[in-house]
Amino acid sequence: MTLLNTSLISKITLFLVAAMLSVSAMALDLSQTKALANQGDAEAQYNLAVMYDEGQDDAKAIEWYKKAANQGSAKAQYNLAVMYDDGEGVREDNAKAIEWYTKAANQEYAPAQYNLAVMYDDGEGVREDNAKAIEWYTKAANQEYAPAQYNLAVMYANGEGTRKNNTQAFNWYLKAANQNNAEAQFNLAILYATGEGVRQNMITAKEWYGKSCDNGVQRGCNNYRILSQK
Incomplete structure (x- = not known):
């Protein structure tokens, strides 16, 4: 029996997804949020920015994200970084993205720590630095952030930065597989199938191939079928 596709899936890239409205904003309408934002309330400024962001007014979103970010809102700092990273409402600027990701990451905001790690990993807006990538992936991974756990695993598997x-x-x-990360489930199955980092166990490998298949990894489906024929 020969398994197909036993090469590990590579790292996940940036998550350019903005954080959403806070729970308190759900009870407020736009006019109430504006009033609070104009009074200097950082959470209201953040929520107003999200409202503009969702309403496709990127320039207004940038304006209010900046106000909240300058008051230390980690979510606003992260969303502002995403907009610089993606060139939404502003000229794409990786250096600015790094600046704001770093501010949010230093406040222990896991998505920012993850994206900052990816930028060090890929050398976007900063000199490529695998050791720094490991550092920030680890911080996010220790907060149970599954994409960071997965990318950290890839770096250990490949000997990148460590x-x-x-x-x-x-x-x-x-850890990532137990949070339903499909790529991690597939790579975990490979380790069980090959006996790398864990005692070889084809039954457990089959289970994880099946889970990755259920989550959309075709290579997992292929290997699950092969093991089912044994």
Whole structure:
């Protein structure tokens, strides 16, 4: 029996998804939110920016994200970074994105820590630095942020920015897989199938291939079928 596609899936890239309205904003209409924002309320400024963002007024969104971000709102700092990263309402500027991701990341905001790690990993807006990428992936991963757990596992598996360590790769793939990360489920199945970082176990490998298949990884479906024929 020969398994198909036993090469690991590579890293996930940036999540350019803005954070959403806070719970308190749900009870307020636009005029109430504007009134509070104009009084200097940082949460209202953030929520007003999100409203403009969702209403496709990027220039207004940028204006209010900046106001909230300058008051220390981590979510606003993150969303502002995303807009610079993606060139929404402003000229694309990776250096500015790095600046604002860093501010939010230093406030322990996991999505910002993850995106900052990716930028160090890829050398976008900053000199490529795998050690820095590891540092920020680890911070986000320790907050149970599944994409960071997955990318951290890939780095340990490949020996990027750190000594190759299949046991650490296994541990982080497992954490991400248990959060239903499909790529992690597939790569975890490979480790069980090949006995890298864990005792070989084809039954468990089949289970994880099946889970990755259920979550849309075709390579997982292929290997699940092969193991089912044994």
